[in-house]
Amino acid sequence: MIYLDHAAATPLGAKAKKAMEPYFADDFFNPSAPYYPAKKVRAEYESAKDRIAHTIGAKGNDIIITAGATESINLAFTAAAKKVLVLETEHQSVLETAKNFDHKLIKVDKTGLIDLKDFQNKLSSDIELVSISLANNELGTIQPLAEISEIIRKERQNRLKNKNKTPLYLHSDASQALNLIDINVARLGVDLLTINSAKIYGPKGIGALYVAHGVKLKPITFGGGQENGLRSGTENVPLTIGFAAAAEEVKAHLNGNRKHYEKLQKVFKEELKNAQIEPIFLGNKKHQLLNFCPVSFPGIDAERIIYKLEDKEIYLSTGAACAASKGEKSHVLKAIGLTDAEIAGSFRISFGALNSESDVKTAAKEISSAIKEELNRMRGEDA
Amino acid sequence: MIYLDHAAATPLGAKAKKAMEPYFADDFFNPSAPYYPAKKVRAEYESAKDRIAHTIGAKGNDIIITAGATESINLAFTAAAKKVLVLETEHQSVLETAKNFDHKLIKVDKTGLIDLKDFQNKLSSDIELVSISLANNELGTIQPLAEISEIIRKERQNRLKNKNKTPLYLHSDASQALNLIDINVARLGVDLLTINSAKIYGPKGIGALYVAHGVKLKPITFGGGQENGLRSGTENVPLTIGFAAAAEEVKAHLNGNRKHYEKLQKVFKEELKNAQIEPIFLGNKKHQLLNFCPVSFPGIDAERIIYKLEDKEIYLSTGAACAASKGEKSHVLKAIGLTDAEIAGSFRISFGALNSESDVKTAAKEISSAIKEELNRMRGEDA
Structure with a gap:
């Protein structure tokens, strides 16, 4: 299997798995219970929160553990x-939450x-929250x-100066970024930050929201x-402890991973370029998560290619899983001005822990040959 | 260790653990992704929902998977x-949610x-939701x-008849009840039902809300x-599959468990009665979950006893973990009219999979002797 959709889901890492293990059937106690083993679990839970917080330069008390990024984002918006202001390429969870407000x-x-001029123009004196993801979930920008x-x-x-007491907060969804960016909330200057275990080889169903001092949520x-x-809800001890292990793990390997994914990018792109199938690489070359390699082959039906590659156990997707599964056209690709043909021919390729250099080379070759076949078929139909 | 607080937390059962296992690192795919292994995961997720639903006589499409009972309850209240009407002994998650409404x-x-007369009196023609737990989480009633x-x-x-179009729904929190009651939503006549994996030896952080056809939620x-x-949020496949295995497991062993807990009750109560420490058994003898054995020793400081028993690795609590940890007096024990001394001397004892008959006997003996010691100490102080 060659899995190229790490932006959609990551497998649970060995360390996170091992860290969770004792908390399922042995140290299973409710951390609010009064006896010693429960208090020990409470201490380990609080320590896990500290460890998660430390990976983003914060303290345990500054984060709220949630059931995942969607809940964190919804909580941030409270x-x-x-009035809120969000980037047009935000994940659906941000856009749908923003719809509950007067939003631009x-x-x-x-x-x-981001178009910084447009941002400044729209940042009127009544905006209370701005939400901009650290890295986009389709382009990696x-x-x-x-x-x-x-x-x-x-x-x-x-x-x-104007005695306008409307508060203004900055929220960022860093779900995808945590894998490859050394995040420090103070350096970023954010008031609220969403992170997600499921995207960093931690267990699914657990996330966190960093909340700076003084930010009032409901x-x-x-x-x-x-x-x-x-x-509210009983603390999810095993998953929080797994999340902590995963967060520390990605943090510890940031530099190594960056180099690794940079190499994978290079190999993958060269292979596609040499195949003379005219790939259009999407996103920002300078400011892009190194494990993202979104690419378009205008005129091609990307979904057909995905089904073809499935037979060779190569798995990739056309865009965000939740939106793509509903047959919606990517709002992100529309926002960056792609034509319908370019959107229809787009793949969201995201490397990860499961990919070796040779995997990526094989995948690029198979993608190229599938696309060539498709181009030939289409030419045949035209003739 | 003798653990007598299964109402606070249950250890993950072996079958549920095994069922979850493949979905952590192997079948980890996002169920909304377009390739075959992800579609297989989708099918298995939907099948798990069906299996959970079947244990309460419903279909997969009738339930919403949530991160636990608290979220289910909050969703039910939408x-x-x-206007809502709730039982005064409901769990904090019901009472706190009810506070967002005009509630009685x-x-x-x-x-x-429940005082059915009081219920009928308060069920005015503008009430939209009634929330009454199937079994109380402190008394087991x-x-x-x-x-x-x-x-x-x-x-x-x-x-x-009166052309009053105000809808009226019945929600029940069956978190504790699922262990020992053969639940069928149609037979119960509920419109909404909350169930919780964490209380039935399933993984923590996953629950469900049954929603009858025609009930409109937000x-x-x-x-x-x-x-x-x-x-919203990516489906939690491993935990949902673990929940399904746990739900089927408790359902399959309902009769056996009932007999087992009935025996444990008997042994435990007899031991306490014979110790001449004047236990007051709480709750309703006829209508009580068989694994609940709440008991009060008026005048005793239950917390002191809990710490004493801790040394002997016997673990029990004074009430609901989340409330007790804040030092709040049980609103449930107040509601049933206990005096302050009776409340201060109360234990919530709940049996479970970890208890054998001899465990329970030992525990009762140790509780009795700790209470006798305490009574002697108090008499000494008085003298």
Whole structure:
């Protein structure tokens, strides 16, 4: 099997799996119970929160554990009451949540990078929350968060000067970025940051929201109030401990992974270029997650190619799984100005822990040959 | 170790653990992805939903998978817009959610059973949702859901007659009950039912909400809309499959477990009675989950006893873990009219898969001797 869809799902890593193991059937206690083994579990849970927080330069108390990125994002948006501003290429979970507010979309350029002028124009004095992902989930385009937070800082100063008390917060969805970017919330200048275990070889169904001091959120579910009164439900000890192990693991291997994926990129792209099938590589070459290699072959029906490659156990996708499965055209590819033919011929290729250099070479060859076959078939039909 | 707090947390069962195993690192695919292995995972996920639903007499499409009981309950309450009615002894997740509405509390008797007259009096023509747990999480008292749903049916008829279009739904939290009651949603007459994997030896962080046809809910989180448009976030395949295995397992052993716990109850109670420490057994003798044995020793400080027993590796609690950890007095024990001294001397004892007859006997002996010691100490202080 050659799996090229790590942006959709990652397998659970060995260390995360091992870390979770004791908490299923042995140290299974409710961390709020009064006896010693439960208190020990409580301490280990809090320590796991600390370890997760440390990987983004924060403290355990600054993060809320959630059931995943979608919940984190929804919780982040409770910082706003009325007006929000989001990037037009955000993940569906951001866009759908934004629809509950008076919201505007910030434009991107052809590489998926934020249009900073458009952002400044739309950042009116009544905006309460801006949500911009650190890296896009289809293109891997990395946004200039430090520049963005600088613009936000200035807008806050303006508001202070004008005695405008409307708060302004910056949220970033770093679900995809955590694999390859050394994230530090202070350096990024974010007030809220979403991270997700499922995308970094941790267990599925667990995520976190970093919340800077002073940011006021409202709970979206009510009950025991286990997470700083903002999230209710018995703490998910095994999954949180697995998440911590996974987060530390990606952090420890950031540099090695970067080099590895850079090499995979190079091999993959060269192979496609040499095949004379005219690939259009998407996203921003300078600011792109190194494990992302989205590519379009205009005129080709990408879905047909995916089914063909399936027989050779090569697995890739056309876009975000949740949107693609509904037959929706990618709003991200539309936003960067691709034509319908370019969108129809697009693949979201994302490398990961399961890929070796030779895998990627084989995959590129098989993709090339499938596309050539398809081009020939189409020429035959035309003739 | 003798663990007597199965109502707070259950260890993951061997079958559920084994069932989850392949979905962590092998069949880890996103069920919305387009290639065959992902579609296979989708099919297995849907089949797990079917299996969970079947254990309560429903179909897979009738349930929404959530991150646990708290989320299920919060989602259930979206069926109401303004007015709700809940039992005063409900779990904190129900009570806190109800606080977002114009809500009234239904009284219970001294055994924790619903006061049906009070219920009928408070069921005004503008109530939209009634929430009554199938079995209480501190007392194990089982509510007469069929009688309750019959009252609701009559109220619906009244409304129809009076051209009152306010809908009226019955929700029940069956988190604790699933272990020992053969649940069938049609027989119970509920419109909404919450079940929870964590309480039935399944993985933590996964639950479900049964939603009868025609009940209109609103999402509480927004995004991919994976669960019938009502719940967003990538499907948690391993945990859902573990939940299905656990649900089938408890269902298959209902009769055996009932007999087993009945025996444990008997042994435990006899031992305490013979010790001449004047136990007051709480809850309803006729209508009580057989694995619950809440008991009070008025005048005793239950927390001291818990710490004493800890040294002997006997673990029990004073009440619901999430409330007890905040030092709150049990609202359930208050509701059934216990005095402060009776509440302070109360234990929530709940048997489970980890207990043998001899365990329970040993535990009762140790509890008795710890209480005797404490009584002697107190007499000494008085003298």
